[in-house]
Amino acid sequence: xxxxxxxxxxxxxxxxxxxxxxxxxxxxxxxxxxxxxxxxxxxxxxxxxxxxxxxxxxxxxxxxxxxxxxxxxxxxxxxxxxxxxxxxxxxxxxxxxxxxxxxxxxxxxxxxxxxxxxxxxxxxxxxxxxxxxxxxxxxxxxxxxxxxxxxxxxxxxxxxxxxxxxxxxxxxxxxxxxxxxx
Numbered sequence: 001x002x003x004x005x006x007x008x009x010x011x012x013x014x015x016x017x018x019x020x021x022x023x024x025x026x027x028x029x030x031x032x033x034x035x036x037x038x039x040x041x042x043x044x045x046x047x048x049x050x051x052x053x054x055x056x057x058x059x060x061x062x063x064x065x066x067x068x069x070x071x072x073x074x075x076x077x078x079x080x081x082x083x084x085x086x087x088x089x090x091x092x093x094x095x096x097x098x099x100x101x102x103x104x105x106x107x108x109x110x111x112x113x114x115x116x117x118x119x120x121x122x123x124x125x126x127x128x129x130x131x132x133x134x135x136x137x138x139x140x141x142x143x144x145x146x147x148x149x150x151x152x153x154x155x156x157x158x159x160x161x162x163x164x165x166x167x168x169x170x171x172x173x174x175x176x177x178x179x180x181x182x
Contacts, residue, residue: 051086054155055141058097063120063132082140087158094159097121097135102156102163113152114138115161 062075085093093099098117120132142151156163 052143052154053084053086053141054090054139055082055084056090056093057081057083057138057140058093059136059138061134061136062125063134065130068132079135090155091158094137094161097137099135099137099159100161102152102161103136112138113147113163115155115159 058079060077060079061073062077063073067074079097080093094115098119098121099115100118101116103114103116115137117135120126120134123133125131126133139147139151139155141147142155147155153163
C-alpha cells in the first residue's frame with residue numbers, strides 16, 4: 001500500500017515536471033513568433049480565416065412526358081429554402097443535385113444567375129413513372145451581401161461549372177474608343 005502511494009506521488013511529480021517543460025517550450029516559441037512578427041512590422045499573425053457563407057435555395061421541377069410536350073412543368077418543389085451553408089456544403093449539394101451549368105454566362109444579361117442540372121436525376125420515379133427531375137441552385141446572399149459577378153465566378157469555380165465572367169471583364173478592359181455596336 002505504501003508502494004502505491006509512492007508510485008502515485010512519483011507520477012504526479014513527473015506530470016507536473018512535464019507540464020512545466022511544455023509550458024516553458026510554448027512560452028519560448030511564442031516569444032520567437034512575436035519577434036518574427038515584430039521584424040516584419042506586424043503585430044500578430046492573421047488568425048481571421050473566415051469561411052464563406054452562402055444563403056441558398058434549391059428548387060426541383062418534375063417533368064412527365066406530357067409536360068415535356070406541352071413545355072411546362074406541373075410540379076415544382078423547394079428542396080432547400082434560404083439555408084445558410086459553407087463552401088463545403090455548397091459543393092456537396094451541387095454534387096447531390098447534379099448542378100452542372102449556370103443560367104447564363106454573362107452577368108450583364110441577367111442580374112440573378114442560378115445554377116441548374118442538365119440531366120434528370122435517375123431515381124425510382126424516373127425509371128418507374130418516367131418523371132424527370134431537374135434542380136436549380138439559387139444563391140441569395142454571399143457573406144452578408146447580394147452576390148456580385150465575382151461571387152458568381154467564385155461559386156462556379158467551387159462547383160466546377162464553366163462560367164467565364166473573367167473573360168467578359170477582359171474584353172471590356174481591352175476595348176479602346178467608343179462602342180459602335182449599339
